[in-house]
Amino acid sequence: MFDFRSPLMVWGAPAGLVLAALSWFGFHSIVYGTDLTKLEAWLREPPPAIHGANSVDTTLEVARVSANPIFALTTGPAAAIEPQLQLQGIAITPKGRSALLSVDGKPASWYEQGATRDGVTVMDVQSTRVTVDTVTRLRDVSLFDKPIPTAQGAAPPGLRSPPPPASAPSLPR
Secondary structure (H helix, E strand, O other), rough: OOOOOOOOHHHHHHHHHHHHHHHHHHHHHHHHHHHHHHHHEEEEEEEEHHOOOOOOOOOHHHHHHHOOOOOOOOOOOOOOOOOOOOEEEEEEOOOOOEEEEEEEEOOEEEEEEEOOOOOOOEEEEEEOOEEEEOOOOEEEEEEEOOOOOOOOOOEEEOOOOOOOOOOOOOOOO
């Protein structure tokens, strides 16, 4: 029979842990000792100058960063105005994807996927809609969205758009 009170049973596990810890620390000091000294020396060096200058004028840096705010103002006198968008066409070819967009009632122009103009970036072009990034948000514009009438180009009441071509997908009612 085996006696559970034997010294090997009592001291075997702690001795194994101590031996493993000592070998781990010894191995790491041999293999990684030189890398740690290089890292410590690198951390003691002064930080490199920004943009290759010897000294950084914090006033100029603050002015540069604040000129391009991260978040657009949505209220108040300096609020960013959300552009009115109307998707008038989509072109998907093997060479690329483009959207025919009218921004703020201006004549429509072609925007390739990824292009930015007039504060609008075309992020994704699908068969019936595009995803655009504007000053205030990321939004989808569909071919079937009705344009929002403005004071200058308001459609007269009762005016209907022509029916879609026969090849157009039908809209759910």
